[in-house]
Amino acid sequence: MSNESIITVTELKKHYGDIKAVDGVSFDVKRGQIFSCLGPNGAGKTTTVEMMEGLRTPTSGKIEIFGVDVTQDYASIRHRVGVLPQDFIPFERLKAPEAIAYFAGLYGKEMTKDDVNKLLETVELVHRKDVIAKKLSGGEKRKLGIALALVGEPDLLFLDEPTTGLDAQARRNLWGLLENLRDEGRTILLTTHYLDEAEKLSDEVFVMHKGKEIARASPQKLIEQYGGKRSMIIHGCDAESIQKLEASGFSMERVQKDVKLFIGEGESVRDIVRRLDSSDILYTDFTTNEPTLEDAFINLVGGTIVSGELSK
């Protein structure tokens, strides 16, 4: 990752009448980053991304990509950008290799049959190459969309919810693919409402809610800052031990039959175990819990995301 900014967004706004879809966001994306825009349904992710893709005109604010003002001259950077829209529908009567050849022509790339096959392999569509796109499954259409975004070998990729509709295995494979692309020095901006995806993939997460920025940092930083304390779940305590625990001043809460102990600042698991032992607290086992991006998100937004929707 270099320090060169590929995208610079300043005070970007998009209002639809009274709806403030995007309400003054600023950020920049560096070369070779995977930058995730995370937020529940209606947060304004698509609106933000589509303004960057030159598909919607901002109400106000500025977007620079490769040093070009997008609202002025998107045309001059189109050949360096690959796009997967959220509502992508492939050209229904084209087969996947035909669609790829079409886009190769549009991007001025020479692609041999082998190249096309390789790309189809990358997105795991080789076995479906003789089917017109209309007859592909939802996930397969999504994969074709990703392939088309990759045809132009773009320096910058916009992927609006790339893994929605993909099964668990395909999601993981796509993560691997995106990491490879990043390692080649390409810059990827994706949107997601999967917290695990954002945590696993991103170099930087932009948490968005109601058109505004909630937080922006690397997943680790967000977790450190907002994820809350680490904790331990103590299994197999009897009633007596629980009473003792409550009496000995642990920061704790009941989790069904078990007890969750929060590990304080500067404390280690060993310290806790020692304290348990010295207080004669009986238990069968324990597990430790690291905070996740979800914990950070809950603390930031006041709820987590369940199938796209904010859930308190």
Next chain:
Amino acid sequence: MSRITADLKAFAIQYLRNPFGAAFSIGFPLLLVICFGAMFSPSATPDVHLLIQDLDGTPMSEQFIDTLNQTTISYSGTFETYMTEPTYDMNESVLQEHELSGAIVIPAGFEAQISGNQSVDIIVFLDESSSTDGVILENVDTAIVTFEASSSVSGQYVSITITEIDNGEFNFLNFFLPGIIALTIMLNCLMILASLMADYWSHGYFKILKTTPLKKWEWVLSKLIWYLVVMAVAILLLFVVGVGLFGANVTITPIAIALIVAGTLLFSSIGMIIGALAKHTDTAAGISQAIGQPMMFLSGIFWQLEEFPPIMQTISKFFPLTYLGAGLRATMLEGNDILALENLAVVVVLAVVFFILAVKLIKWKEK
């Protein structure tokens, strides 16, 4: 250039995979030609009405007429002969006035010449556009052979002189063919392109294309090229069927080709404008039908405009199809180049105006 080729190729594949599109483009006008061709083409065995005039009035000429009347060749239609007075003025308009298939004139001096061992010409008037010529000539030939073999003649003296008469009979298919070509252009370019555009909107295809290096004018141009190709194929097919199957005699002229190209440009542009404004497939289909159907019936494609009430004639002046149809008819059927060029000029001007409007109005971007 490679972008236009790529777009053209992808579009061609999609177009050809759409069974409805291709069937409609080419099938519908073809059906019209076949219907009109079958309805208006003369029946295969028309009745023969043959008028005979005897200017000689001698036993020998009467013998010839008897032979003619008794000659039977195998013909499934009716074959009737009529006599007319020698004083009747047998001129070129006779056939048309009396709806005759042909006429025979036996000249004065018929008997005298044969008796003097001299040859004699009988005159046969035939209708150029009628299919009964062969039957009449065969009949007359057979009669001559029989007549010459009879004891009173015995020698080959009689020959025939044929006068072809162009009685100006109207071949309906000739009238319709240029109109159907105009209609084919209108239907394809206006109606199909309008719903195609709307289809692109509702599927978000423009959105995808907007993010690629393809430019708007390249997309528009690629569609125009493709529709020119489709038009060329459709019109060629109309020709093959119209001329080959139903004997229409119209010609493709350079002006006709110019009209076809300009018409394709014109109606494609209108179709794209409708598609750009409508954005939904149903709306686009509705609007293009609301415009296309009155145009189809009020532009003199099926009926000659002169037969329309004056108000309709005035309305028809506002339909671009009127000029395309009239221009094509003028050059292909009537050979009236000046009239054709006048109409071509109107079509070209409209095409340029609507093309510019189309490129201006088509927006790939949402607000």
